Amino acid sequence: MPSLNKTFAALSDPTRFAIVNQLLVDGETSAGSLQQVADMSGPAISRHLKILRNAGVVEQRIDAQRRMYRVRPQAIMAVHNWTISHQEFWQSSVDRLEQVLLAEKERK
Amino acid sequence: MPSLNKTFAALSDPTRFAIVNQLLVDGETSAGSLQQVADMSGPAISRHLKILRNAGVVEQRIDAQRRMYRVRPQAIMAVHNWTISHQEFWQSSVDRLEQVLLAEKERK
DNA sequence: TCATTATTTAACGGTATTGTTAAATACAGT
DNA sequence: ACTGTATTTAACAATACCGTTAAATAATGA
Numbered sequence: 001m002p003s004l005n006k007t008f009a010a011l012s013d014p015t016r017f018a019i020v021n022q023l024l025v026d027g028e029t030s031a032g033s034l035q036q037v038a039d040m041s042g043p044a045i046s047r048h049l050k051i052l053r054n055a056g057v058v059e060q061r062i063d064a065q066r067r068m069y070r071v072r073p074q075a076i077m078a079v080h081n082w083t084i085s086h087q088e089f090w091q092s093s094v095d096r097l098e099q100v101l102l103a104e105k106e107r108k
Numbered sequence: 109m110p111s112l113n114k115t116f117a118a119l120s121d122p123t124r125f126a127i128v129n130q131l132l133v134d135g136e137t138s139a140g141s142l143q144q145v146a147d148m149s150g151p152a153i154s155r156h157l158k159i160l161r162n163a164g165v166v167e168q169r170i171d172a173q174r175r176m177y178r179v180r181p182q183a184i185m186a187v188h189n190w191t192i193s194h195q196e197f198w199q200s201s202v203d204r205l206e207q208v209l210l211a212e213k214e215r216k
Numbered sequence: 217t218c219a220t221t222a223t224t225t226a227a228c229g230g231t232a233t234t235g236t237t238a239a240a241t242a243c244a245g246t
Numbered sequence: 247a248c249t250g251t252a253t254t255t256a257a258c259a260a261t262a263c264c265g266t267t268a269a270a271t272a273a274t275g276a
Binding site for chain 1: 263265268272273
Binding site for chain 3: 030031032042043045046047049050064065066067
């Protein structure tokens with residue numbers, strides 16, 4: 001079970017973030033098809049996938065010659081849980097901000 | 109408004125993640141006090157805080173000589189919203205996994 | 217086994233990141 | 247203005263990261 005900051009590190013690169021979002025939307029996708037999300041060589045994508053794998057963000061399944069990748073739900077849930085564990089902090093603040101904005105809107 | 113991968117980049121470093129968690133738990137804290145979360149020189153902490161500031165994760169308030177730091181709620185909410193926007197994906201999968209684990213538990 | 221397709225690993229160069237110490241800046245009190 | 251406290255900026259070295267091309271590995275089918 002990788003630590004959260006490792007997950008964040010995996011998601012910090014724009015290419016990897018795009019790959020993960022692609023996988024989240026389209027579901028399981030081959031390494032080759034993922035090349036299309038970034039204008040980048042195969043080896044570059046392959047190494048990004050390795051980093052995502054090592055961080056526990058994605059997992060691999062072999063289908064003939066192809067490597068099929070998919071997001072590990074627990075990885076996203078771990079991020080979610082972190083935000084939830086501090087929800088009281090940010091929720092109340094954002095609510096207050098929204099009320100201020102709403103009040104300003106009404107004054108006009 | 110910084111992009112999400114920039115926020116992830118800011119949170120990817122263990123020291124910065126520790127700083128943010130500290131701020132989330134203890135609330136506003138001075139730069140000096142934050143030195144205690146990591147065995148590291150003042151300048152190192154200061155630059156980490158700058159990175160967090162540039163990523164929009166924290167903000168600064170001046171109190172005499174001290175710089176007081178606090179987390180920007182919107183930053184955490186942005187992360188939260190991203191997980192929510194894909195909740196259908198990971199929620200269902202995790203639910204299924206939990207059901208399997210529960211079923212196995214009952215079989216014993 | 218040989219050829220084909222799909223992907224990964226290796227080696228390399230350029231750039232970015234991170235920590236250190238020394239110097240600079242900011243502010244308060246005398 | 248001068249001193250002390252708090253923090254940041256500058257300069258430097260070590261390491262990590264990212265993309266490229268070339269070579270290696272994996273799996274399928276003739």
